[in-house]
Amino acid sequence: SVLTPITNGETGLRVLQSDPRILDTGGASDGPLLANLFGIEMTGWGGFYFCAVILLIGFFVAQRIFRSPFGIMLRAVKTNQNRMIYTGLNPRPYTLAAFVISGMYAGLAGALLCITDPLAGAERMQWTASGEVVLMTILGGAGTLLGPVFGAALIKYFENIFSAFNEQTLHEIFSFLPDFLEVPVVAVSSLFVGEGWHLTLGVLFMLIVIFLPGGIMEGFARIGRLFRRSASKAEPSRATAPAE
Structure with missing residues (x-):
C-alpha cells in the first residue's frame, strides 16, 4: 500500500x-x-x-x-x-x-x-461487540455481580456450541424420527443453529425480558423463595402454650 x-x-x-x-x-x-x-x-x-x-x-x-x-x-x-x-x-x-x-x-x-x-479482526469494531456486553448484563441481571458472569457464559455457550451445529449434526440428533418428520424438523431447527444462532439468542432474550425482567439472577431468587416457602409450610406449626 x-x-x-x-x-x-x-x-x-x-x-x-x-x-x-x-x-x-x-x-x-x-x-x-x-x-x-x-x-x-x-x-x-x-x-x-x-x-x-x-x-x-x-x-x-x-x-x-x-x-x-x-x-x-x-x-x-x-x-x-x-x-x-x-x-x-x-x-x-x-x-x-x-x-x-x-x-x-x-x-x-x-x-x-x-x-x-x-x-x-474487523468484527471486533462492529457495534455488535459492544451490544454483546449489554446483552450479557441484561440476561444475567443488571445491578448484580454474578449476573453478568452468567450472562457472558450463556452467550458464549450459544456462540461456541449452537453455532457449530450443521444439518449433518441435526440429522444425527433427530435420526430416531421417521423420514417424513425428520426432514421438516431439521429444516426448522437449522434456522436456529449454525449461522442462525443469533435467532435463538434473540428468542431467549425476549423470554427473559418478558418473564424475568431482572435476568437470570431474578430467576434464581424466585426459585430460592419458592423453596423457602415450601420448607416453611412443611414445618409443623408450634402453638404457643398459655402462660400459667
Missing part, C-alpha cells in the same frame, strides 16, 4: 519483528506473535487460567466496592439521582468515579484479549 511508509501498515496496526518485545516472544518470521508472561504462554490453557485468576481478583475487588459505603452511594445514585440532589448530595463525583472504575475494568478486559488472542 502507498500508505505503508506513513501508517506502518495499511491499518496502522502492524507489528514488525524488529519491534522491542516485552510480553511476547516475537513468534516465527511468518507466524503470529505469541504472548507469554514469565515464560508461560498466554494462548491455550495457560491464558485461560491466567484470565481466570484475573477474573477472581477483579470479582473480589468489585464485591468489596459493592459492599462498601461508597458502593451504597453508587446504588443510591443509580436508583434516583434527583432524590440525591434534593437531599443535598452531589451525585456527579460518584457517577464520575463509577465511569472511571468501569473504564478500568474494560481496559483490563481488552488487555487480556490482546495477549490471549493476537489476531484482531
Whole structure:
C-alpha cells in the first residue's frame, strides 16, 4: 500500500519483528506473535487460567466496592439521582468515579484479549461487540455481580456450541424420527443453529425480558423463595402454650 511508509501498515496496526518485545516472544518470521508472561504462554490453557485468576481478583475487588459505603452511594445514585440532589448530595463525583472504575475494568478486559488472542479482526469494531456486553448484563441481571458472569457464559455457550451445529449434526440428533418428520424438523431447527444462532439468542432474550425482567439472577431468587416457602409450610406449626 502507498500508505505503508506513513501508517506502518495499511491499518496502522502492524507489528514488525524488529519491534522491542516485552510480553511476547516475537513468534516465527511468518507466524503470529505469541504472548507469554514469565515464560508461560498466554494462548491455550495457560491464558485461560491466567484470565481466570484475573477474573477472581477483579470479582473480589468489585464485591468489596459493592459492599462498601461508597458502593451504597453508587446504588443510591443509580436508583434516583434527583432524590440525591434534593437531599443535598452531589451525585456527579460518584457517577464520575463509577465511569472511571468501569473504564478500568474494560481496559483490563481488552488487555487480556490482546495477549490471549493476537489476531484482531474487523468484527471486533462492529457495534455488535459492544451490544454483546449489554446483552450479557441484561440476561444475567443488571445491578448484580454474578449476573453478568452468567450472562457472558450463556452467550458464549450459544456462540461456541449452537453455532457449530450443521444439518449433518441435526440429522444425527433427530435420526430416531421417521423420514417424513425428520426432514421438516431439521429444516426448522437449522434456522436456529449454525449461522442462525443469533435467532435463538434473540428468542431467549425476549423470554427473559418478558418473564424475568431482572435476568437470570431474578430467576434464581424466585426459585430460592419458592423453596423457602415450601420448607416453611412443611414445618409443623408450634402453638404457643398459655402462660400459667
